[in-house]
Amino acid sequence: MIEFWLCAGLLLLVALAFLLIPVLRGRKAQAEEDRTALNVSLYQERLQELQGQHEAGALNDEQLQHGRDEAARELLADTEGAGASSRFAALGRTIPLLAALLMPVLGFGLYQHWGAIDELEQARTFAAQPKSIEEMTARLEASVQSNPDSAEGWYFLGRAYMAQERASDAAVAFERAVGVAGREPELLGQWAQALYFAGNKQWNEQMQALTDEALKADPEEVTSLGLLGIAAYEEGRFTAAIGFWERLVAVLPEQDPSRQAIQGGIERARERLGVPTEKAQTPAAAGQLTVKVELAAALQDQVQPSDSVFVFARAASGPPMPLAVKRLTVADLPAQVSLSDSDAMMPQLKISGFEQVQLVARISRSGNATAGEWVGRSQPLASSTAELQQLTIDTADGQAQ
Known part of the structure; x- marks a missing residue:
């Protein structure tokens, strides 16, 4: 989401630039207007100075008129073009400022109504493997x-x-x-x-x-x-x-x-x-593992009968999420558990879809399948294994590798 908001912020800055550049130019026009006012003031002072010298007899009528003409030419040269820029500034400054203030608010409101921020966040979340x-x-x-x-x-x-x-x-x-x-x-x-x-x-x-x-x-x-x-x-x-x-x-x-x-x-x-039966001797179905789970004798006094026991298979090389899982309690141990493709949580993650898997049995007093107090792990084995596997819970969870 950070990348999305950074891109949105950059686009907003570009849009604001088009609106604020005329405002900045308007400031320049204001400076020109202020300089023009100063020149007019100096022109008036120059006229008063020439008039005083004429009255004192220092300047004759011709010299007075020449001085007035020279001061007028200097004023016109200093103020040339200022009138057009000041008119532009007066007419074009308010609207860009209002638009610059309203654009972020209006854009955010429109996106909240028509945007898809929830779908974007959800897509990013589901892209990662749980x-x-x-x-x-x-x-x-x-x-x-x-x-x-x-x-x-x-x-x-x-x-x-x-x-x-x-x-x-x-x-x-x-x-x-x-x-x-x-x-x-x-x-x-x-x-x-x-x-x-x-x-x-x-x-x-x-x-x-x-x-x-x-x-x-x-x-x-x-x-x-x-x-x-x-x-x-x-x-x-x-x-x-x-x-x-x-x-x-x-x-x-x-x-x-x-x-x-x-x-x-x-x-x-x-x-x-009481009906006699002949059990069919058939090989284990693909993607089905059978494991006998028991608790080490040394841990009998360190667990409670109601503690949860999670027995699951996961890929030896692949996603850490369990491929199939069964939940028991310590009171059920020792127990024989079958894990198969029918227990898969996601269609694309099945035991039969991986060449090798690892069997894990974890005791968790809090009921959390990902962390607990004691654990037992098997060595990697073929997912097509038909023999009954033995799994003993005998290691502190934090020490298990």
Whole structure:
């Protein structure tokens, strides 16, 4: 923004120069006018002096007339051209001064009305890669505040809130997205999902209505199918859960990293029903990493069960922002976590998009994913790694490299 205001200031100075140059010339004309008045005064004194010498007999009539003519010629020579410049100054000084005073105020007011300072600032802000989920969320919040009619902005803000387990805020964001873009099936599914987790996984009529509407418009709407399966499983309706999840698996692409997790849910539901199953032995989906996170024994007395634990993958060589993240608590440790492309916060930043990634687990009592008390980091590994990784939180955060 400094560059913008410097350019605007320079242009303003150029415009003021065109207005103030005549005023400066007017000052010169004023000086000429003052000099003319002095010459007239001297001329009058010279006439009085000649008249006195004539009366004293020092000058005769001819000499008196000659002296008067000489003084008149000197006065005319000194005042030649002054009359035109003084008339110009009298007529052209007030308007340039008023214009010079009003131009900055008028220009600022017109730019405030028709300008795009907010859009310019927003473009400059989004040009830089965000360093954390919190920074990206702050940018999205600023974006929807300046442009509340952006359905895309509200959608991605809702996704960011969900990644930070702020389901209530996400529900509000998805509702606003629906209000702007209309009742699109995908938005309805995301809204219902946010409401479900915001309500402590208690199903209600509003969620049912939203998912019904979404699936009526699009029978393959994946968020609604997945959510209905989760809700049915949590309520012990395992047959219904299997039905929803099988519909979901049928519409997902073969390379989708979430297929394996959904298939695992189907197998667990069948086990709960007592149905024999044969788990498919399939390789890990591209862009999916599985890591077991545990806390070093020496730190057991230095943490609290409610402390947040952020487990994320980031590019070994690339943007510092996490590619995928999950949030737990110390009470959940040890825990096995899957990180995949489906957890990506931004479409262009996925685990499968980088050859090597690093796994990080951080304990943060304040709930800040970018800074905390204790951390564990893995060595860089291939993003296609299928083996279970081990990650131990054992180092003070400020000492970790």
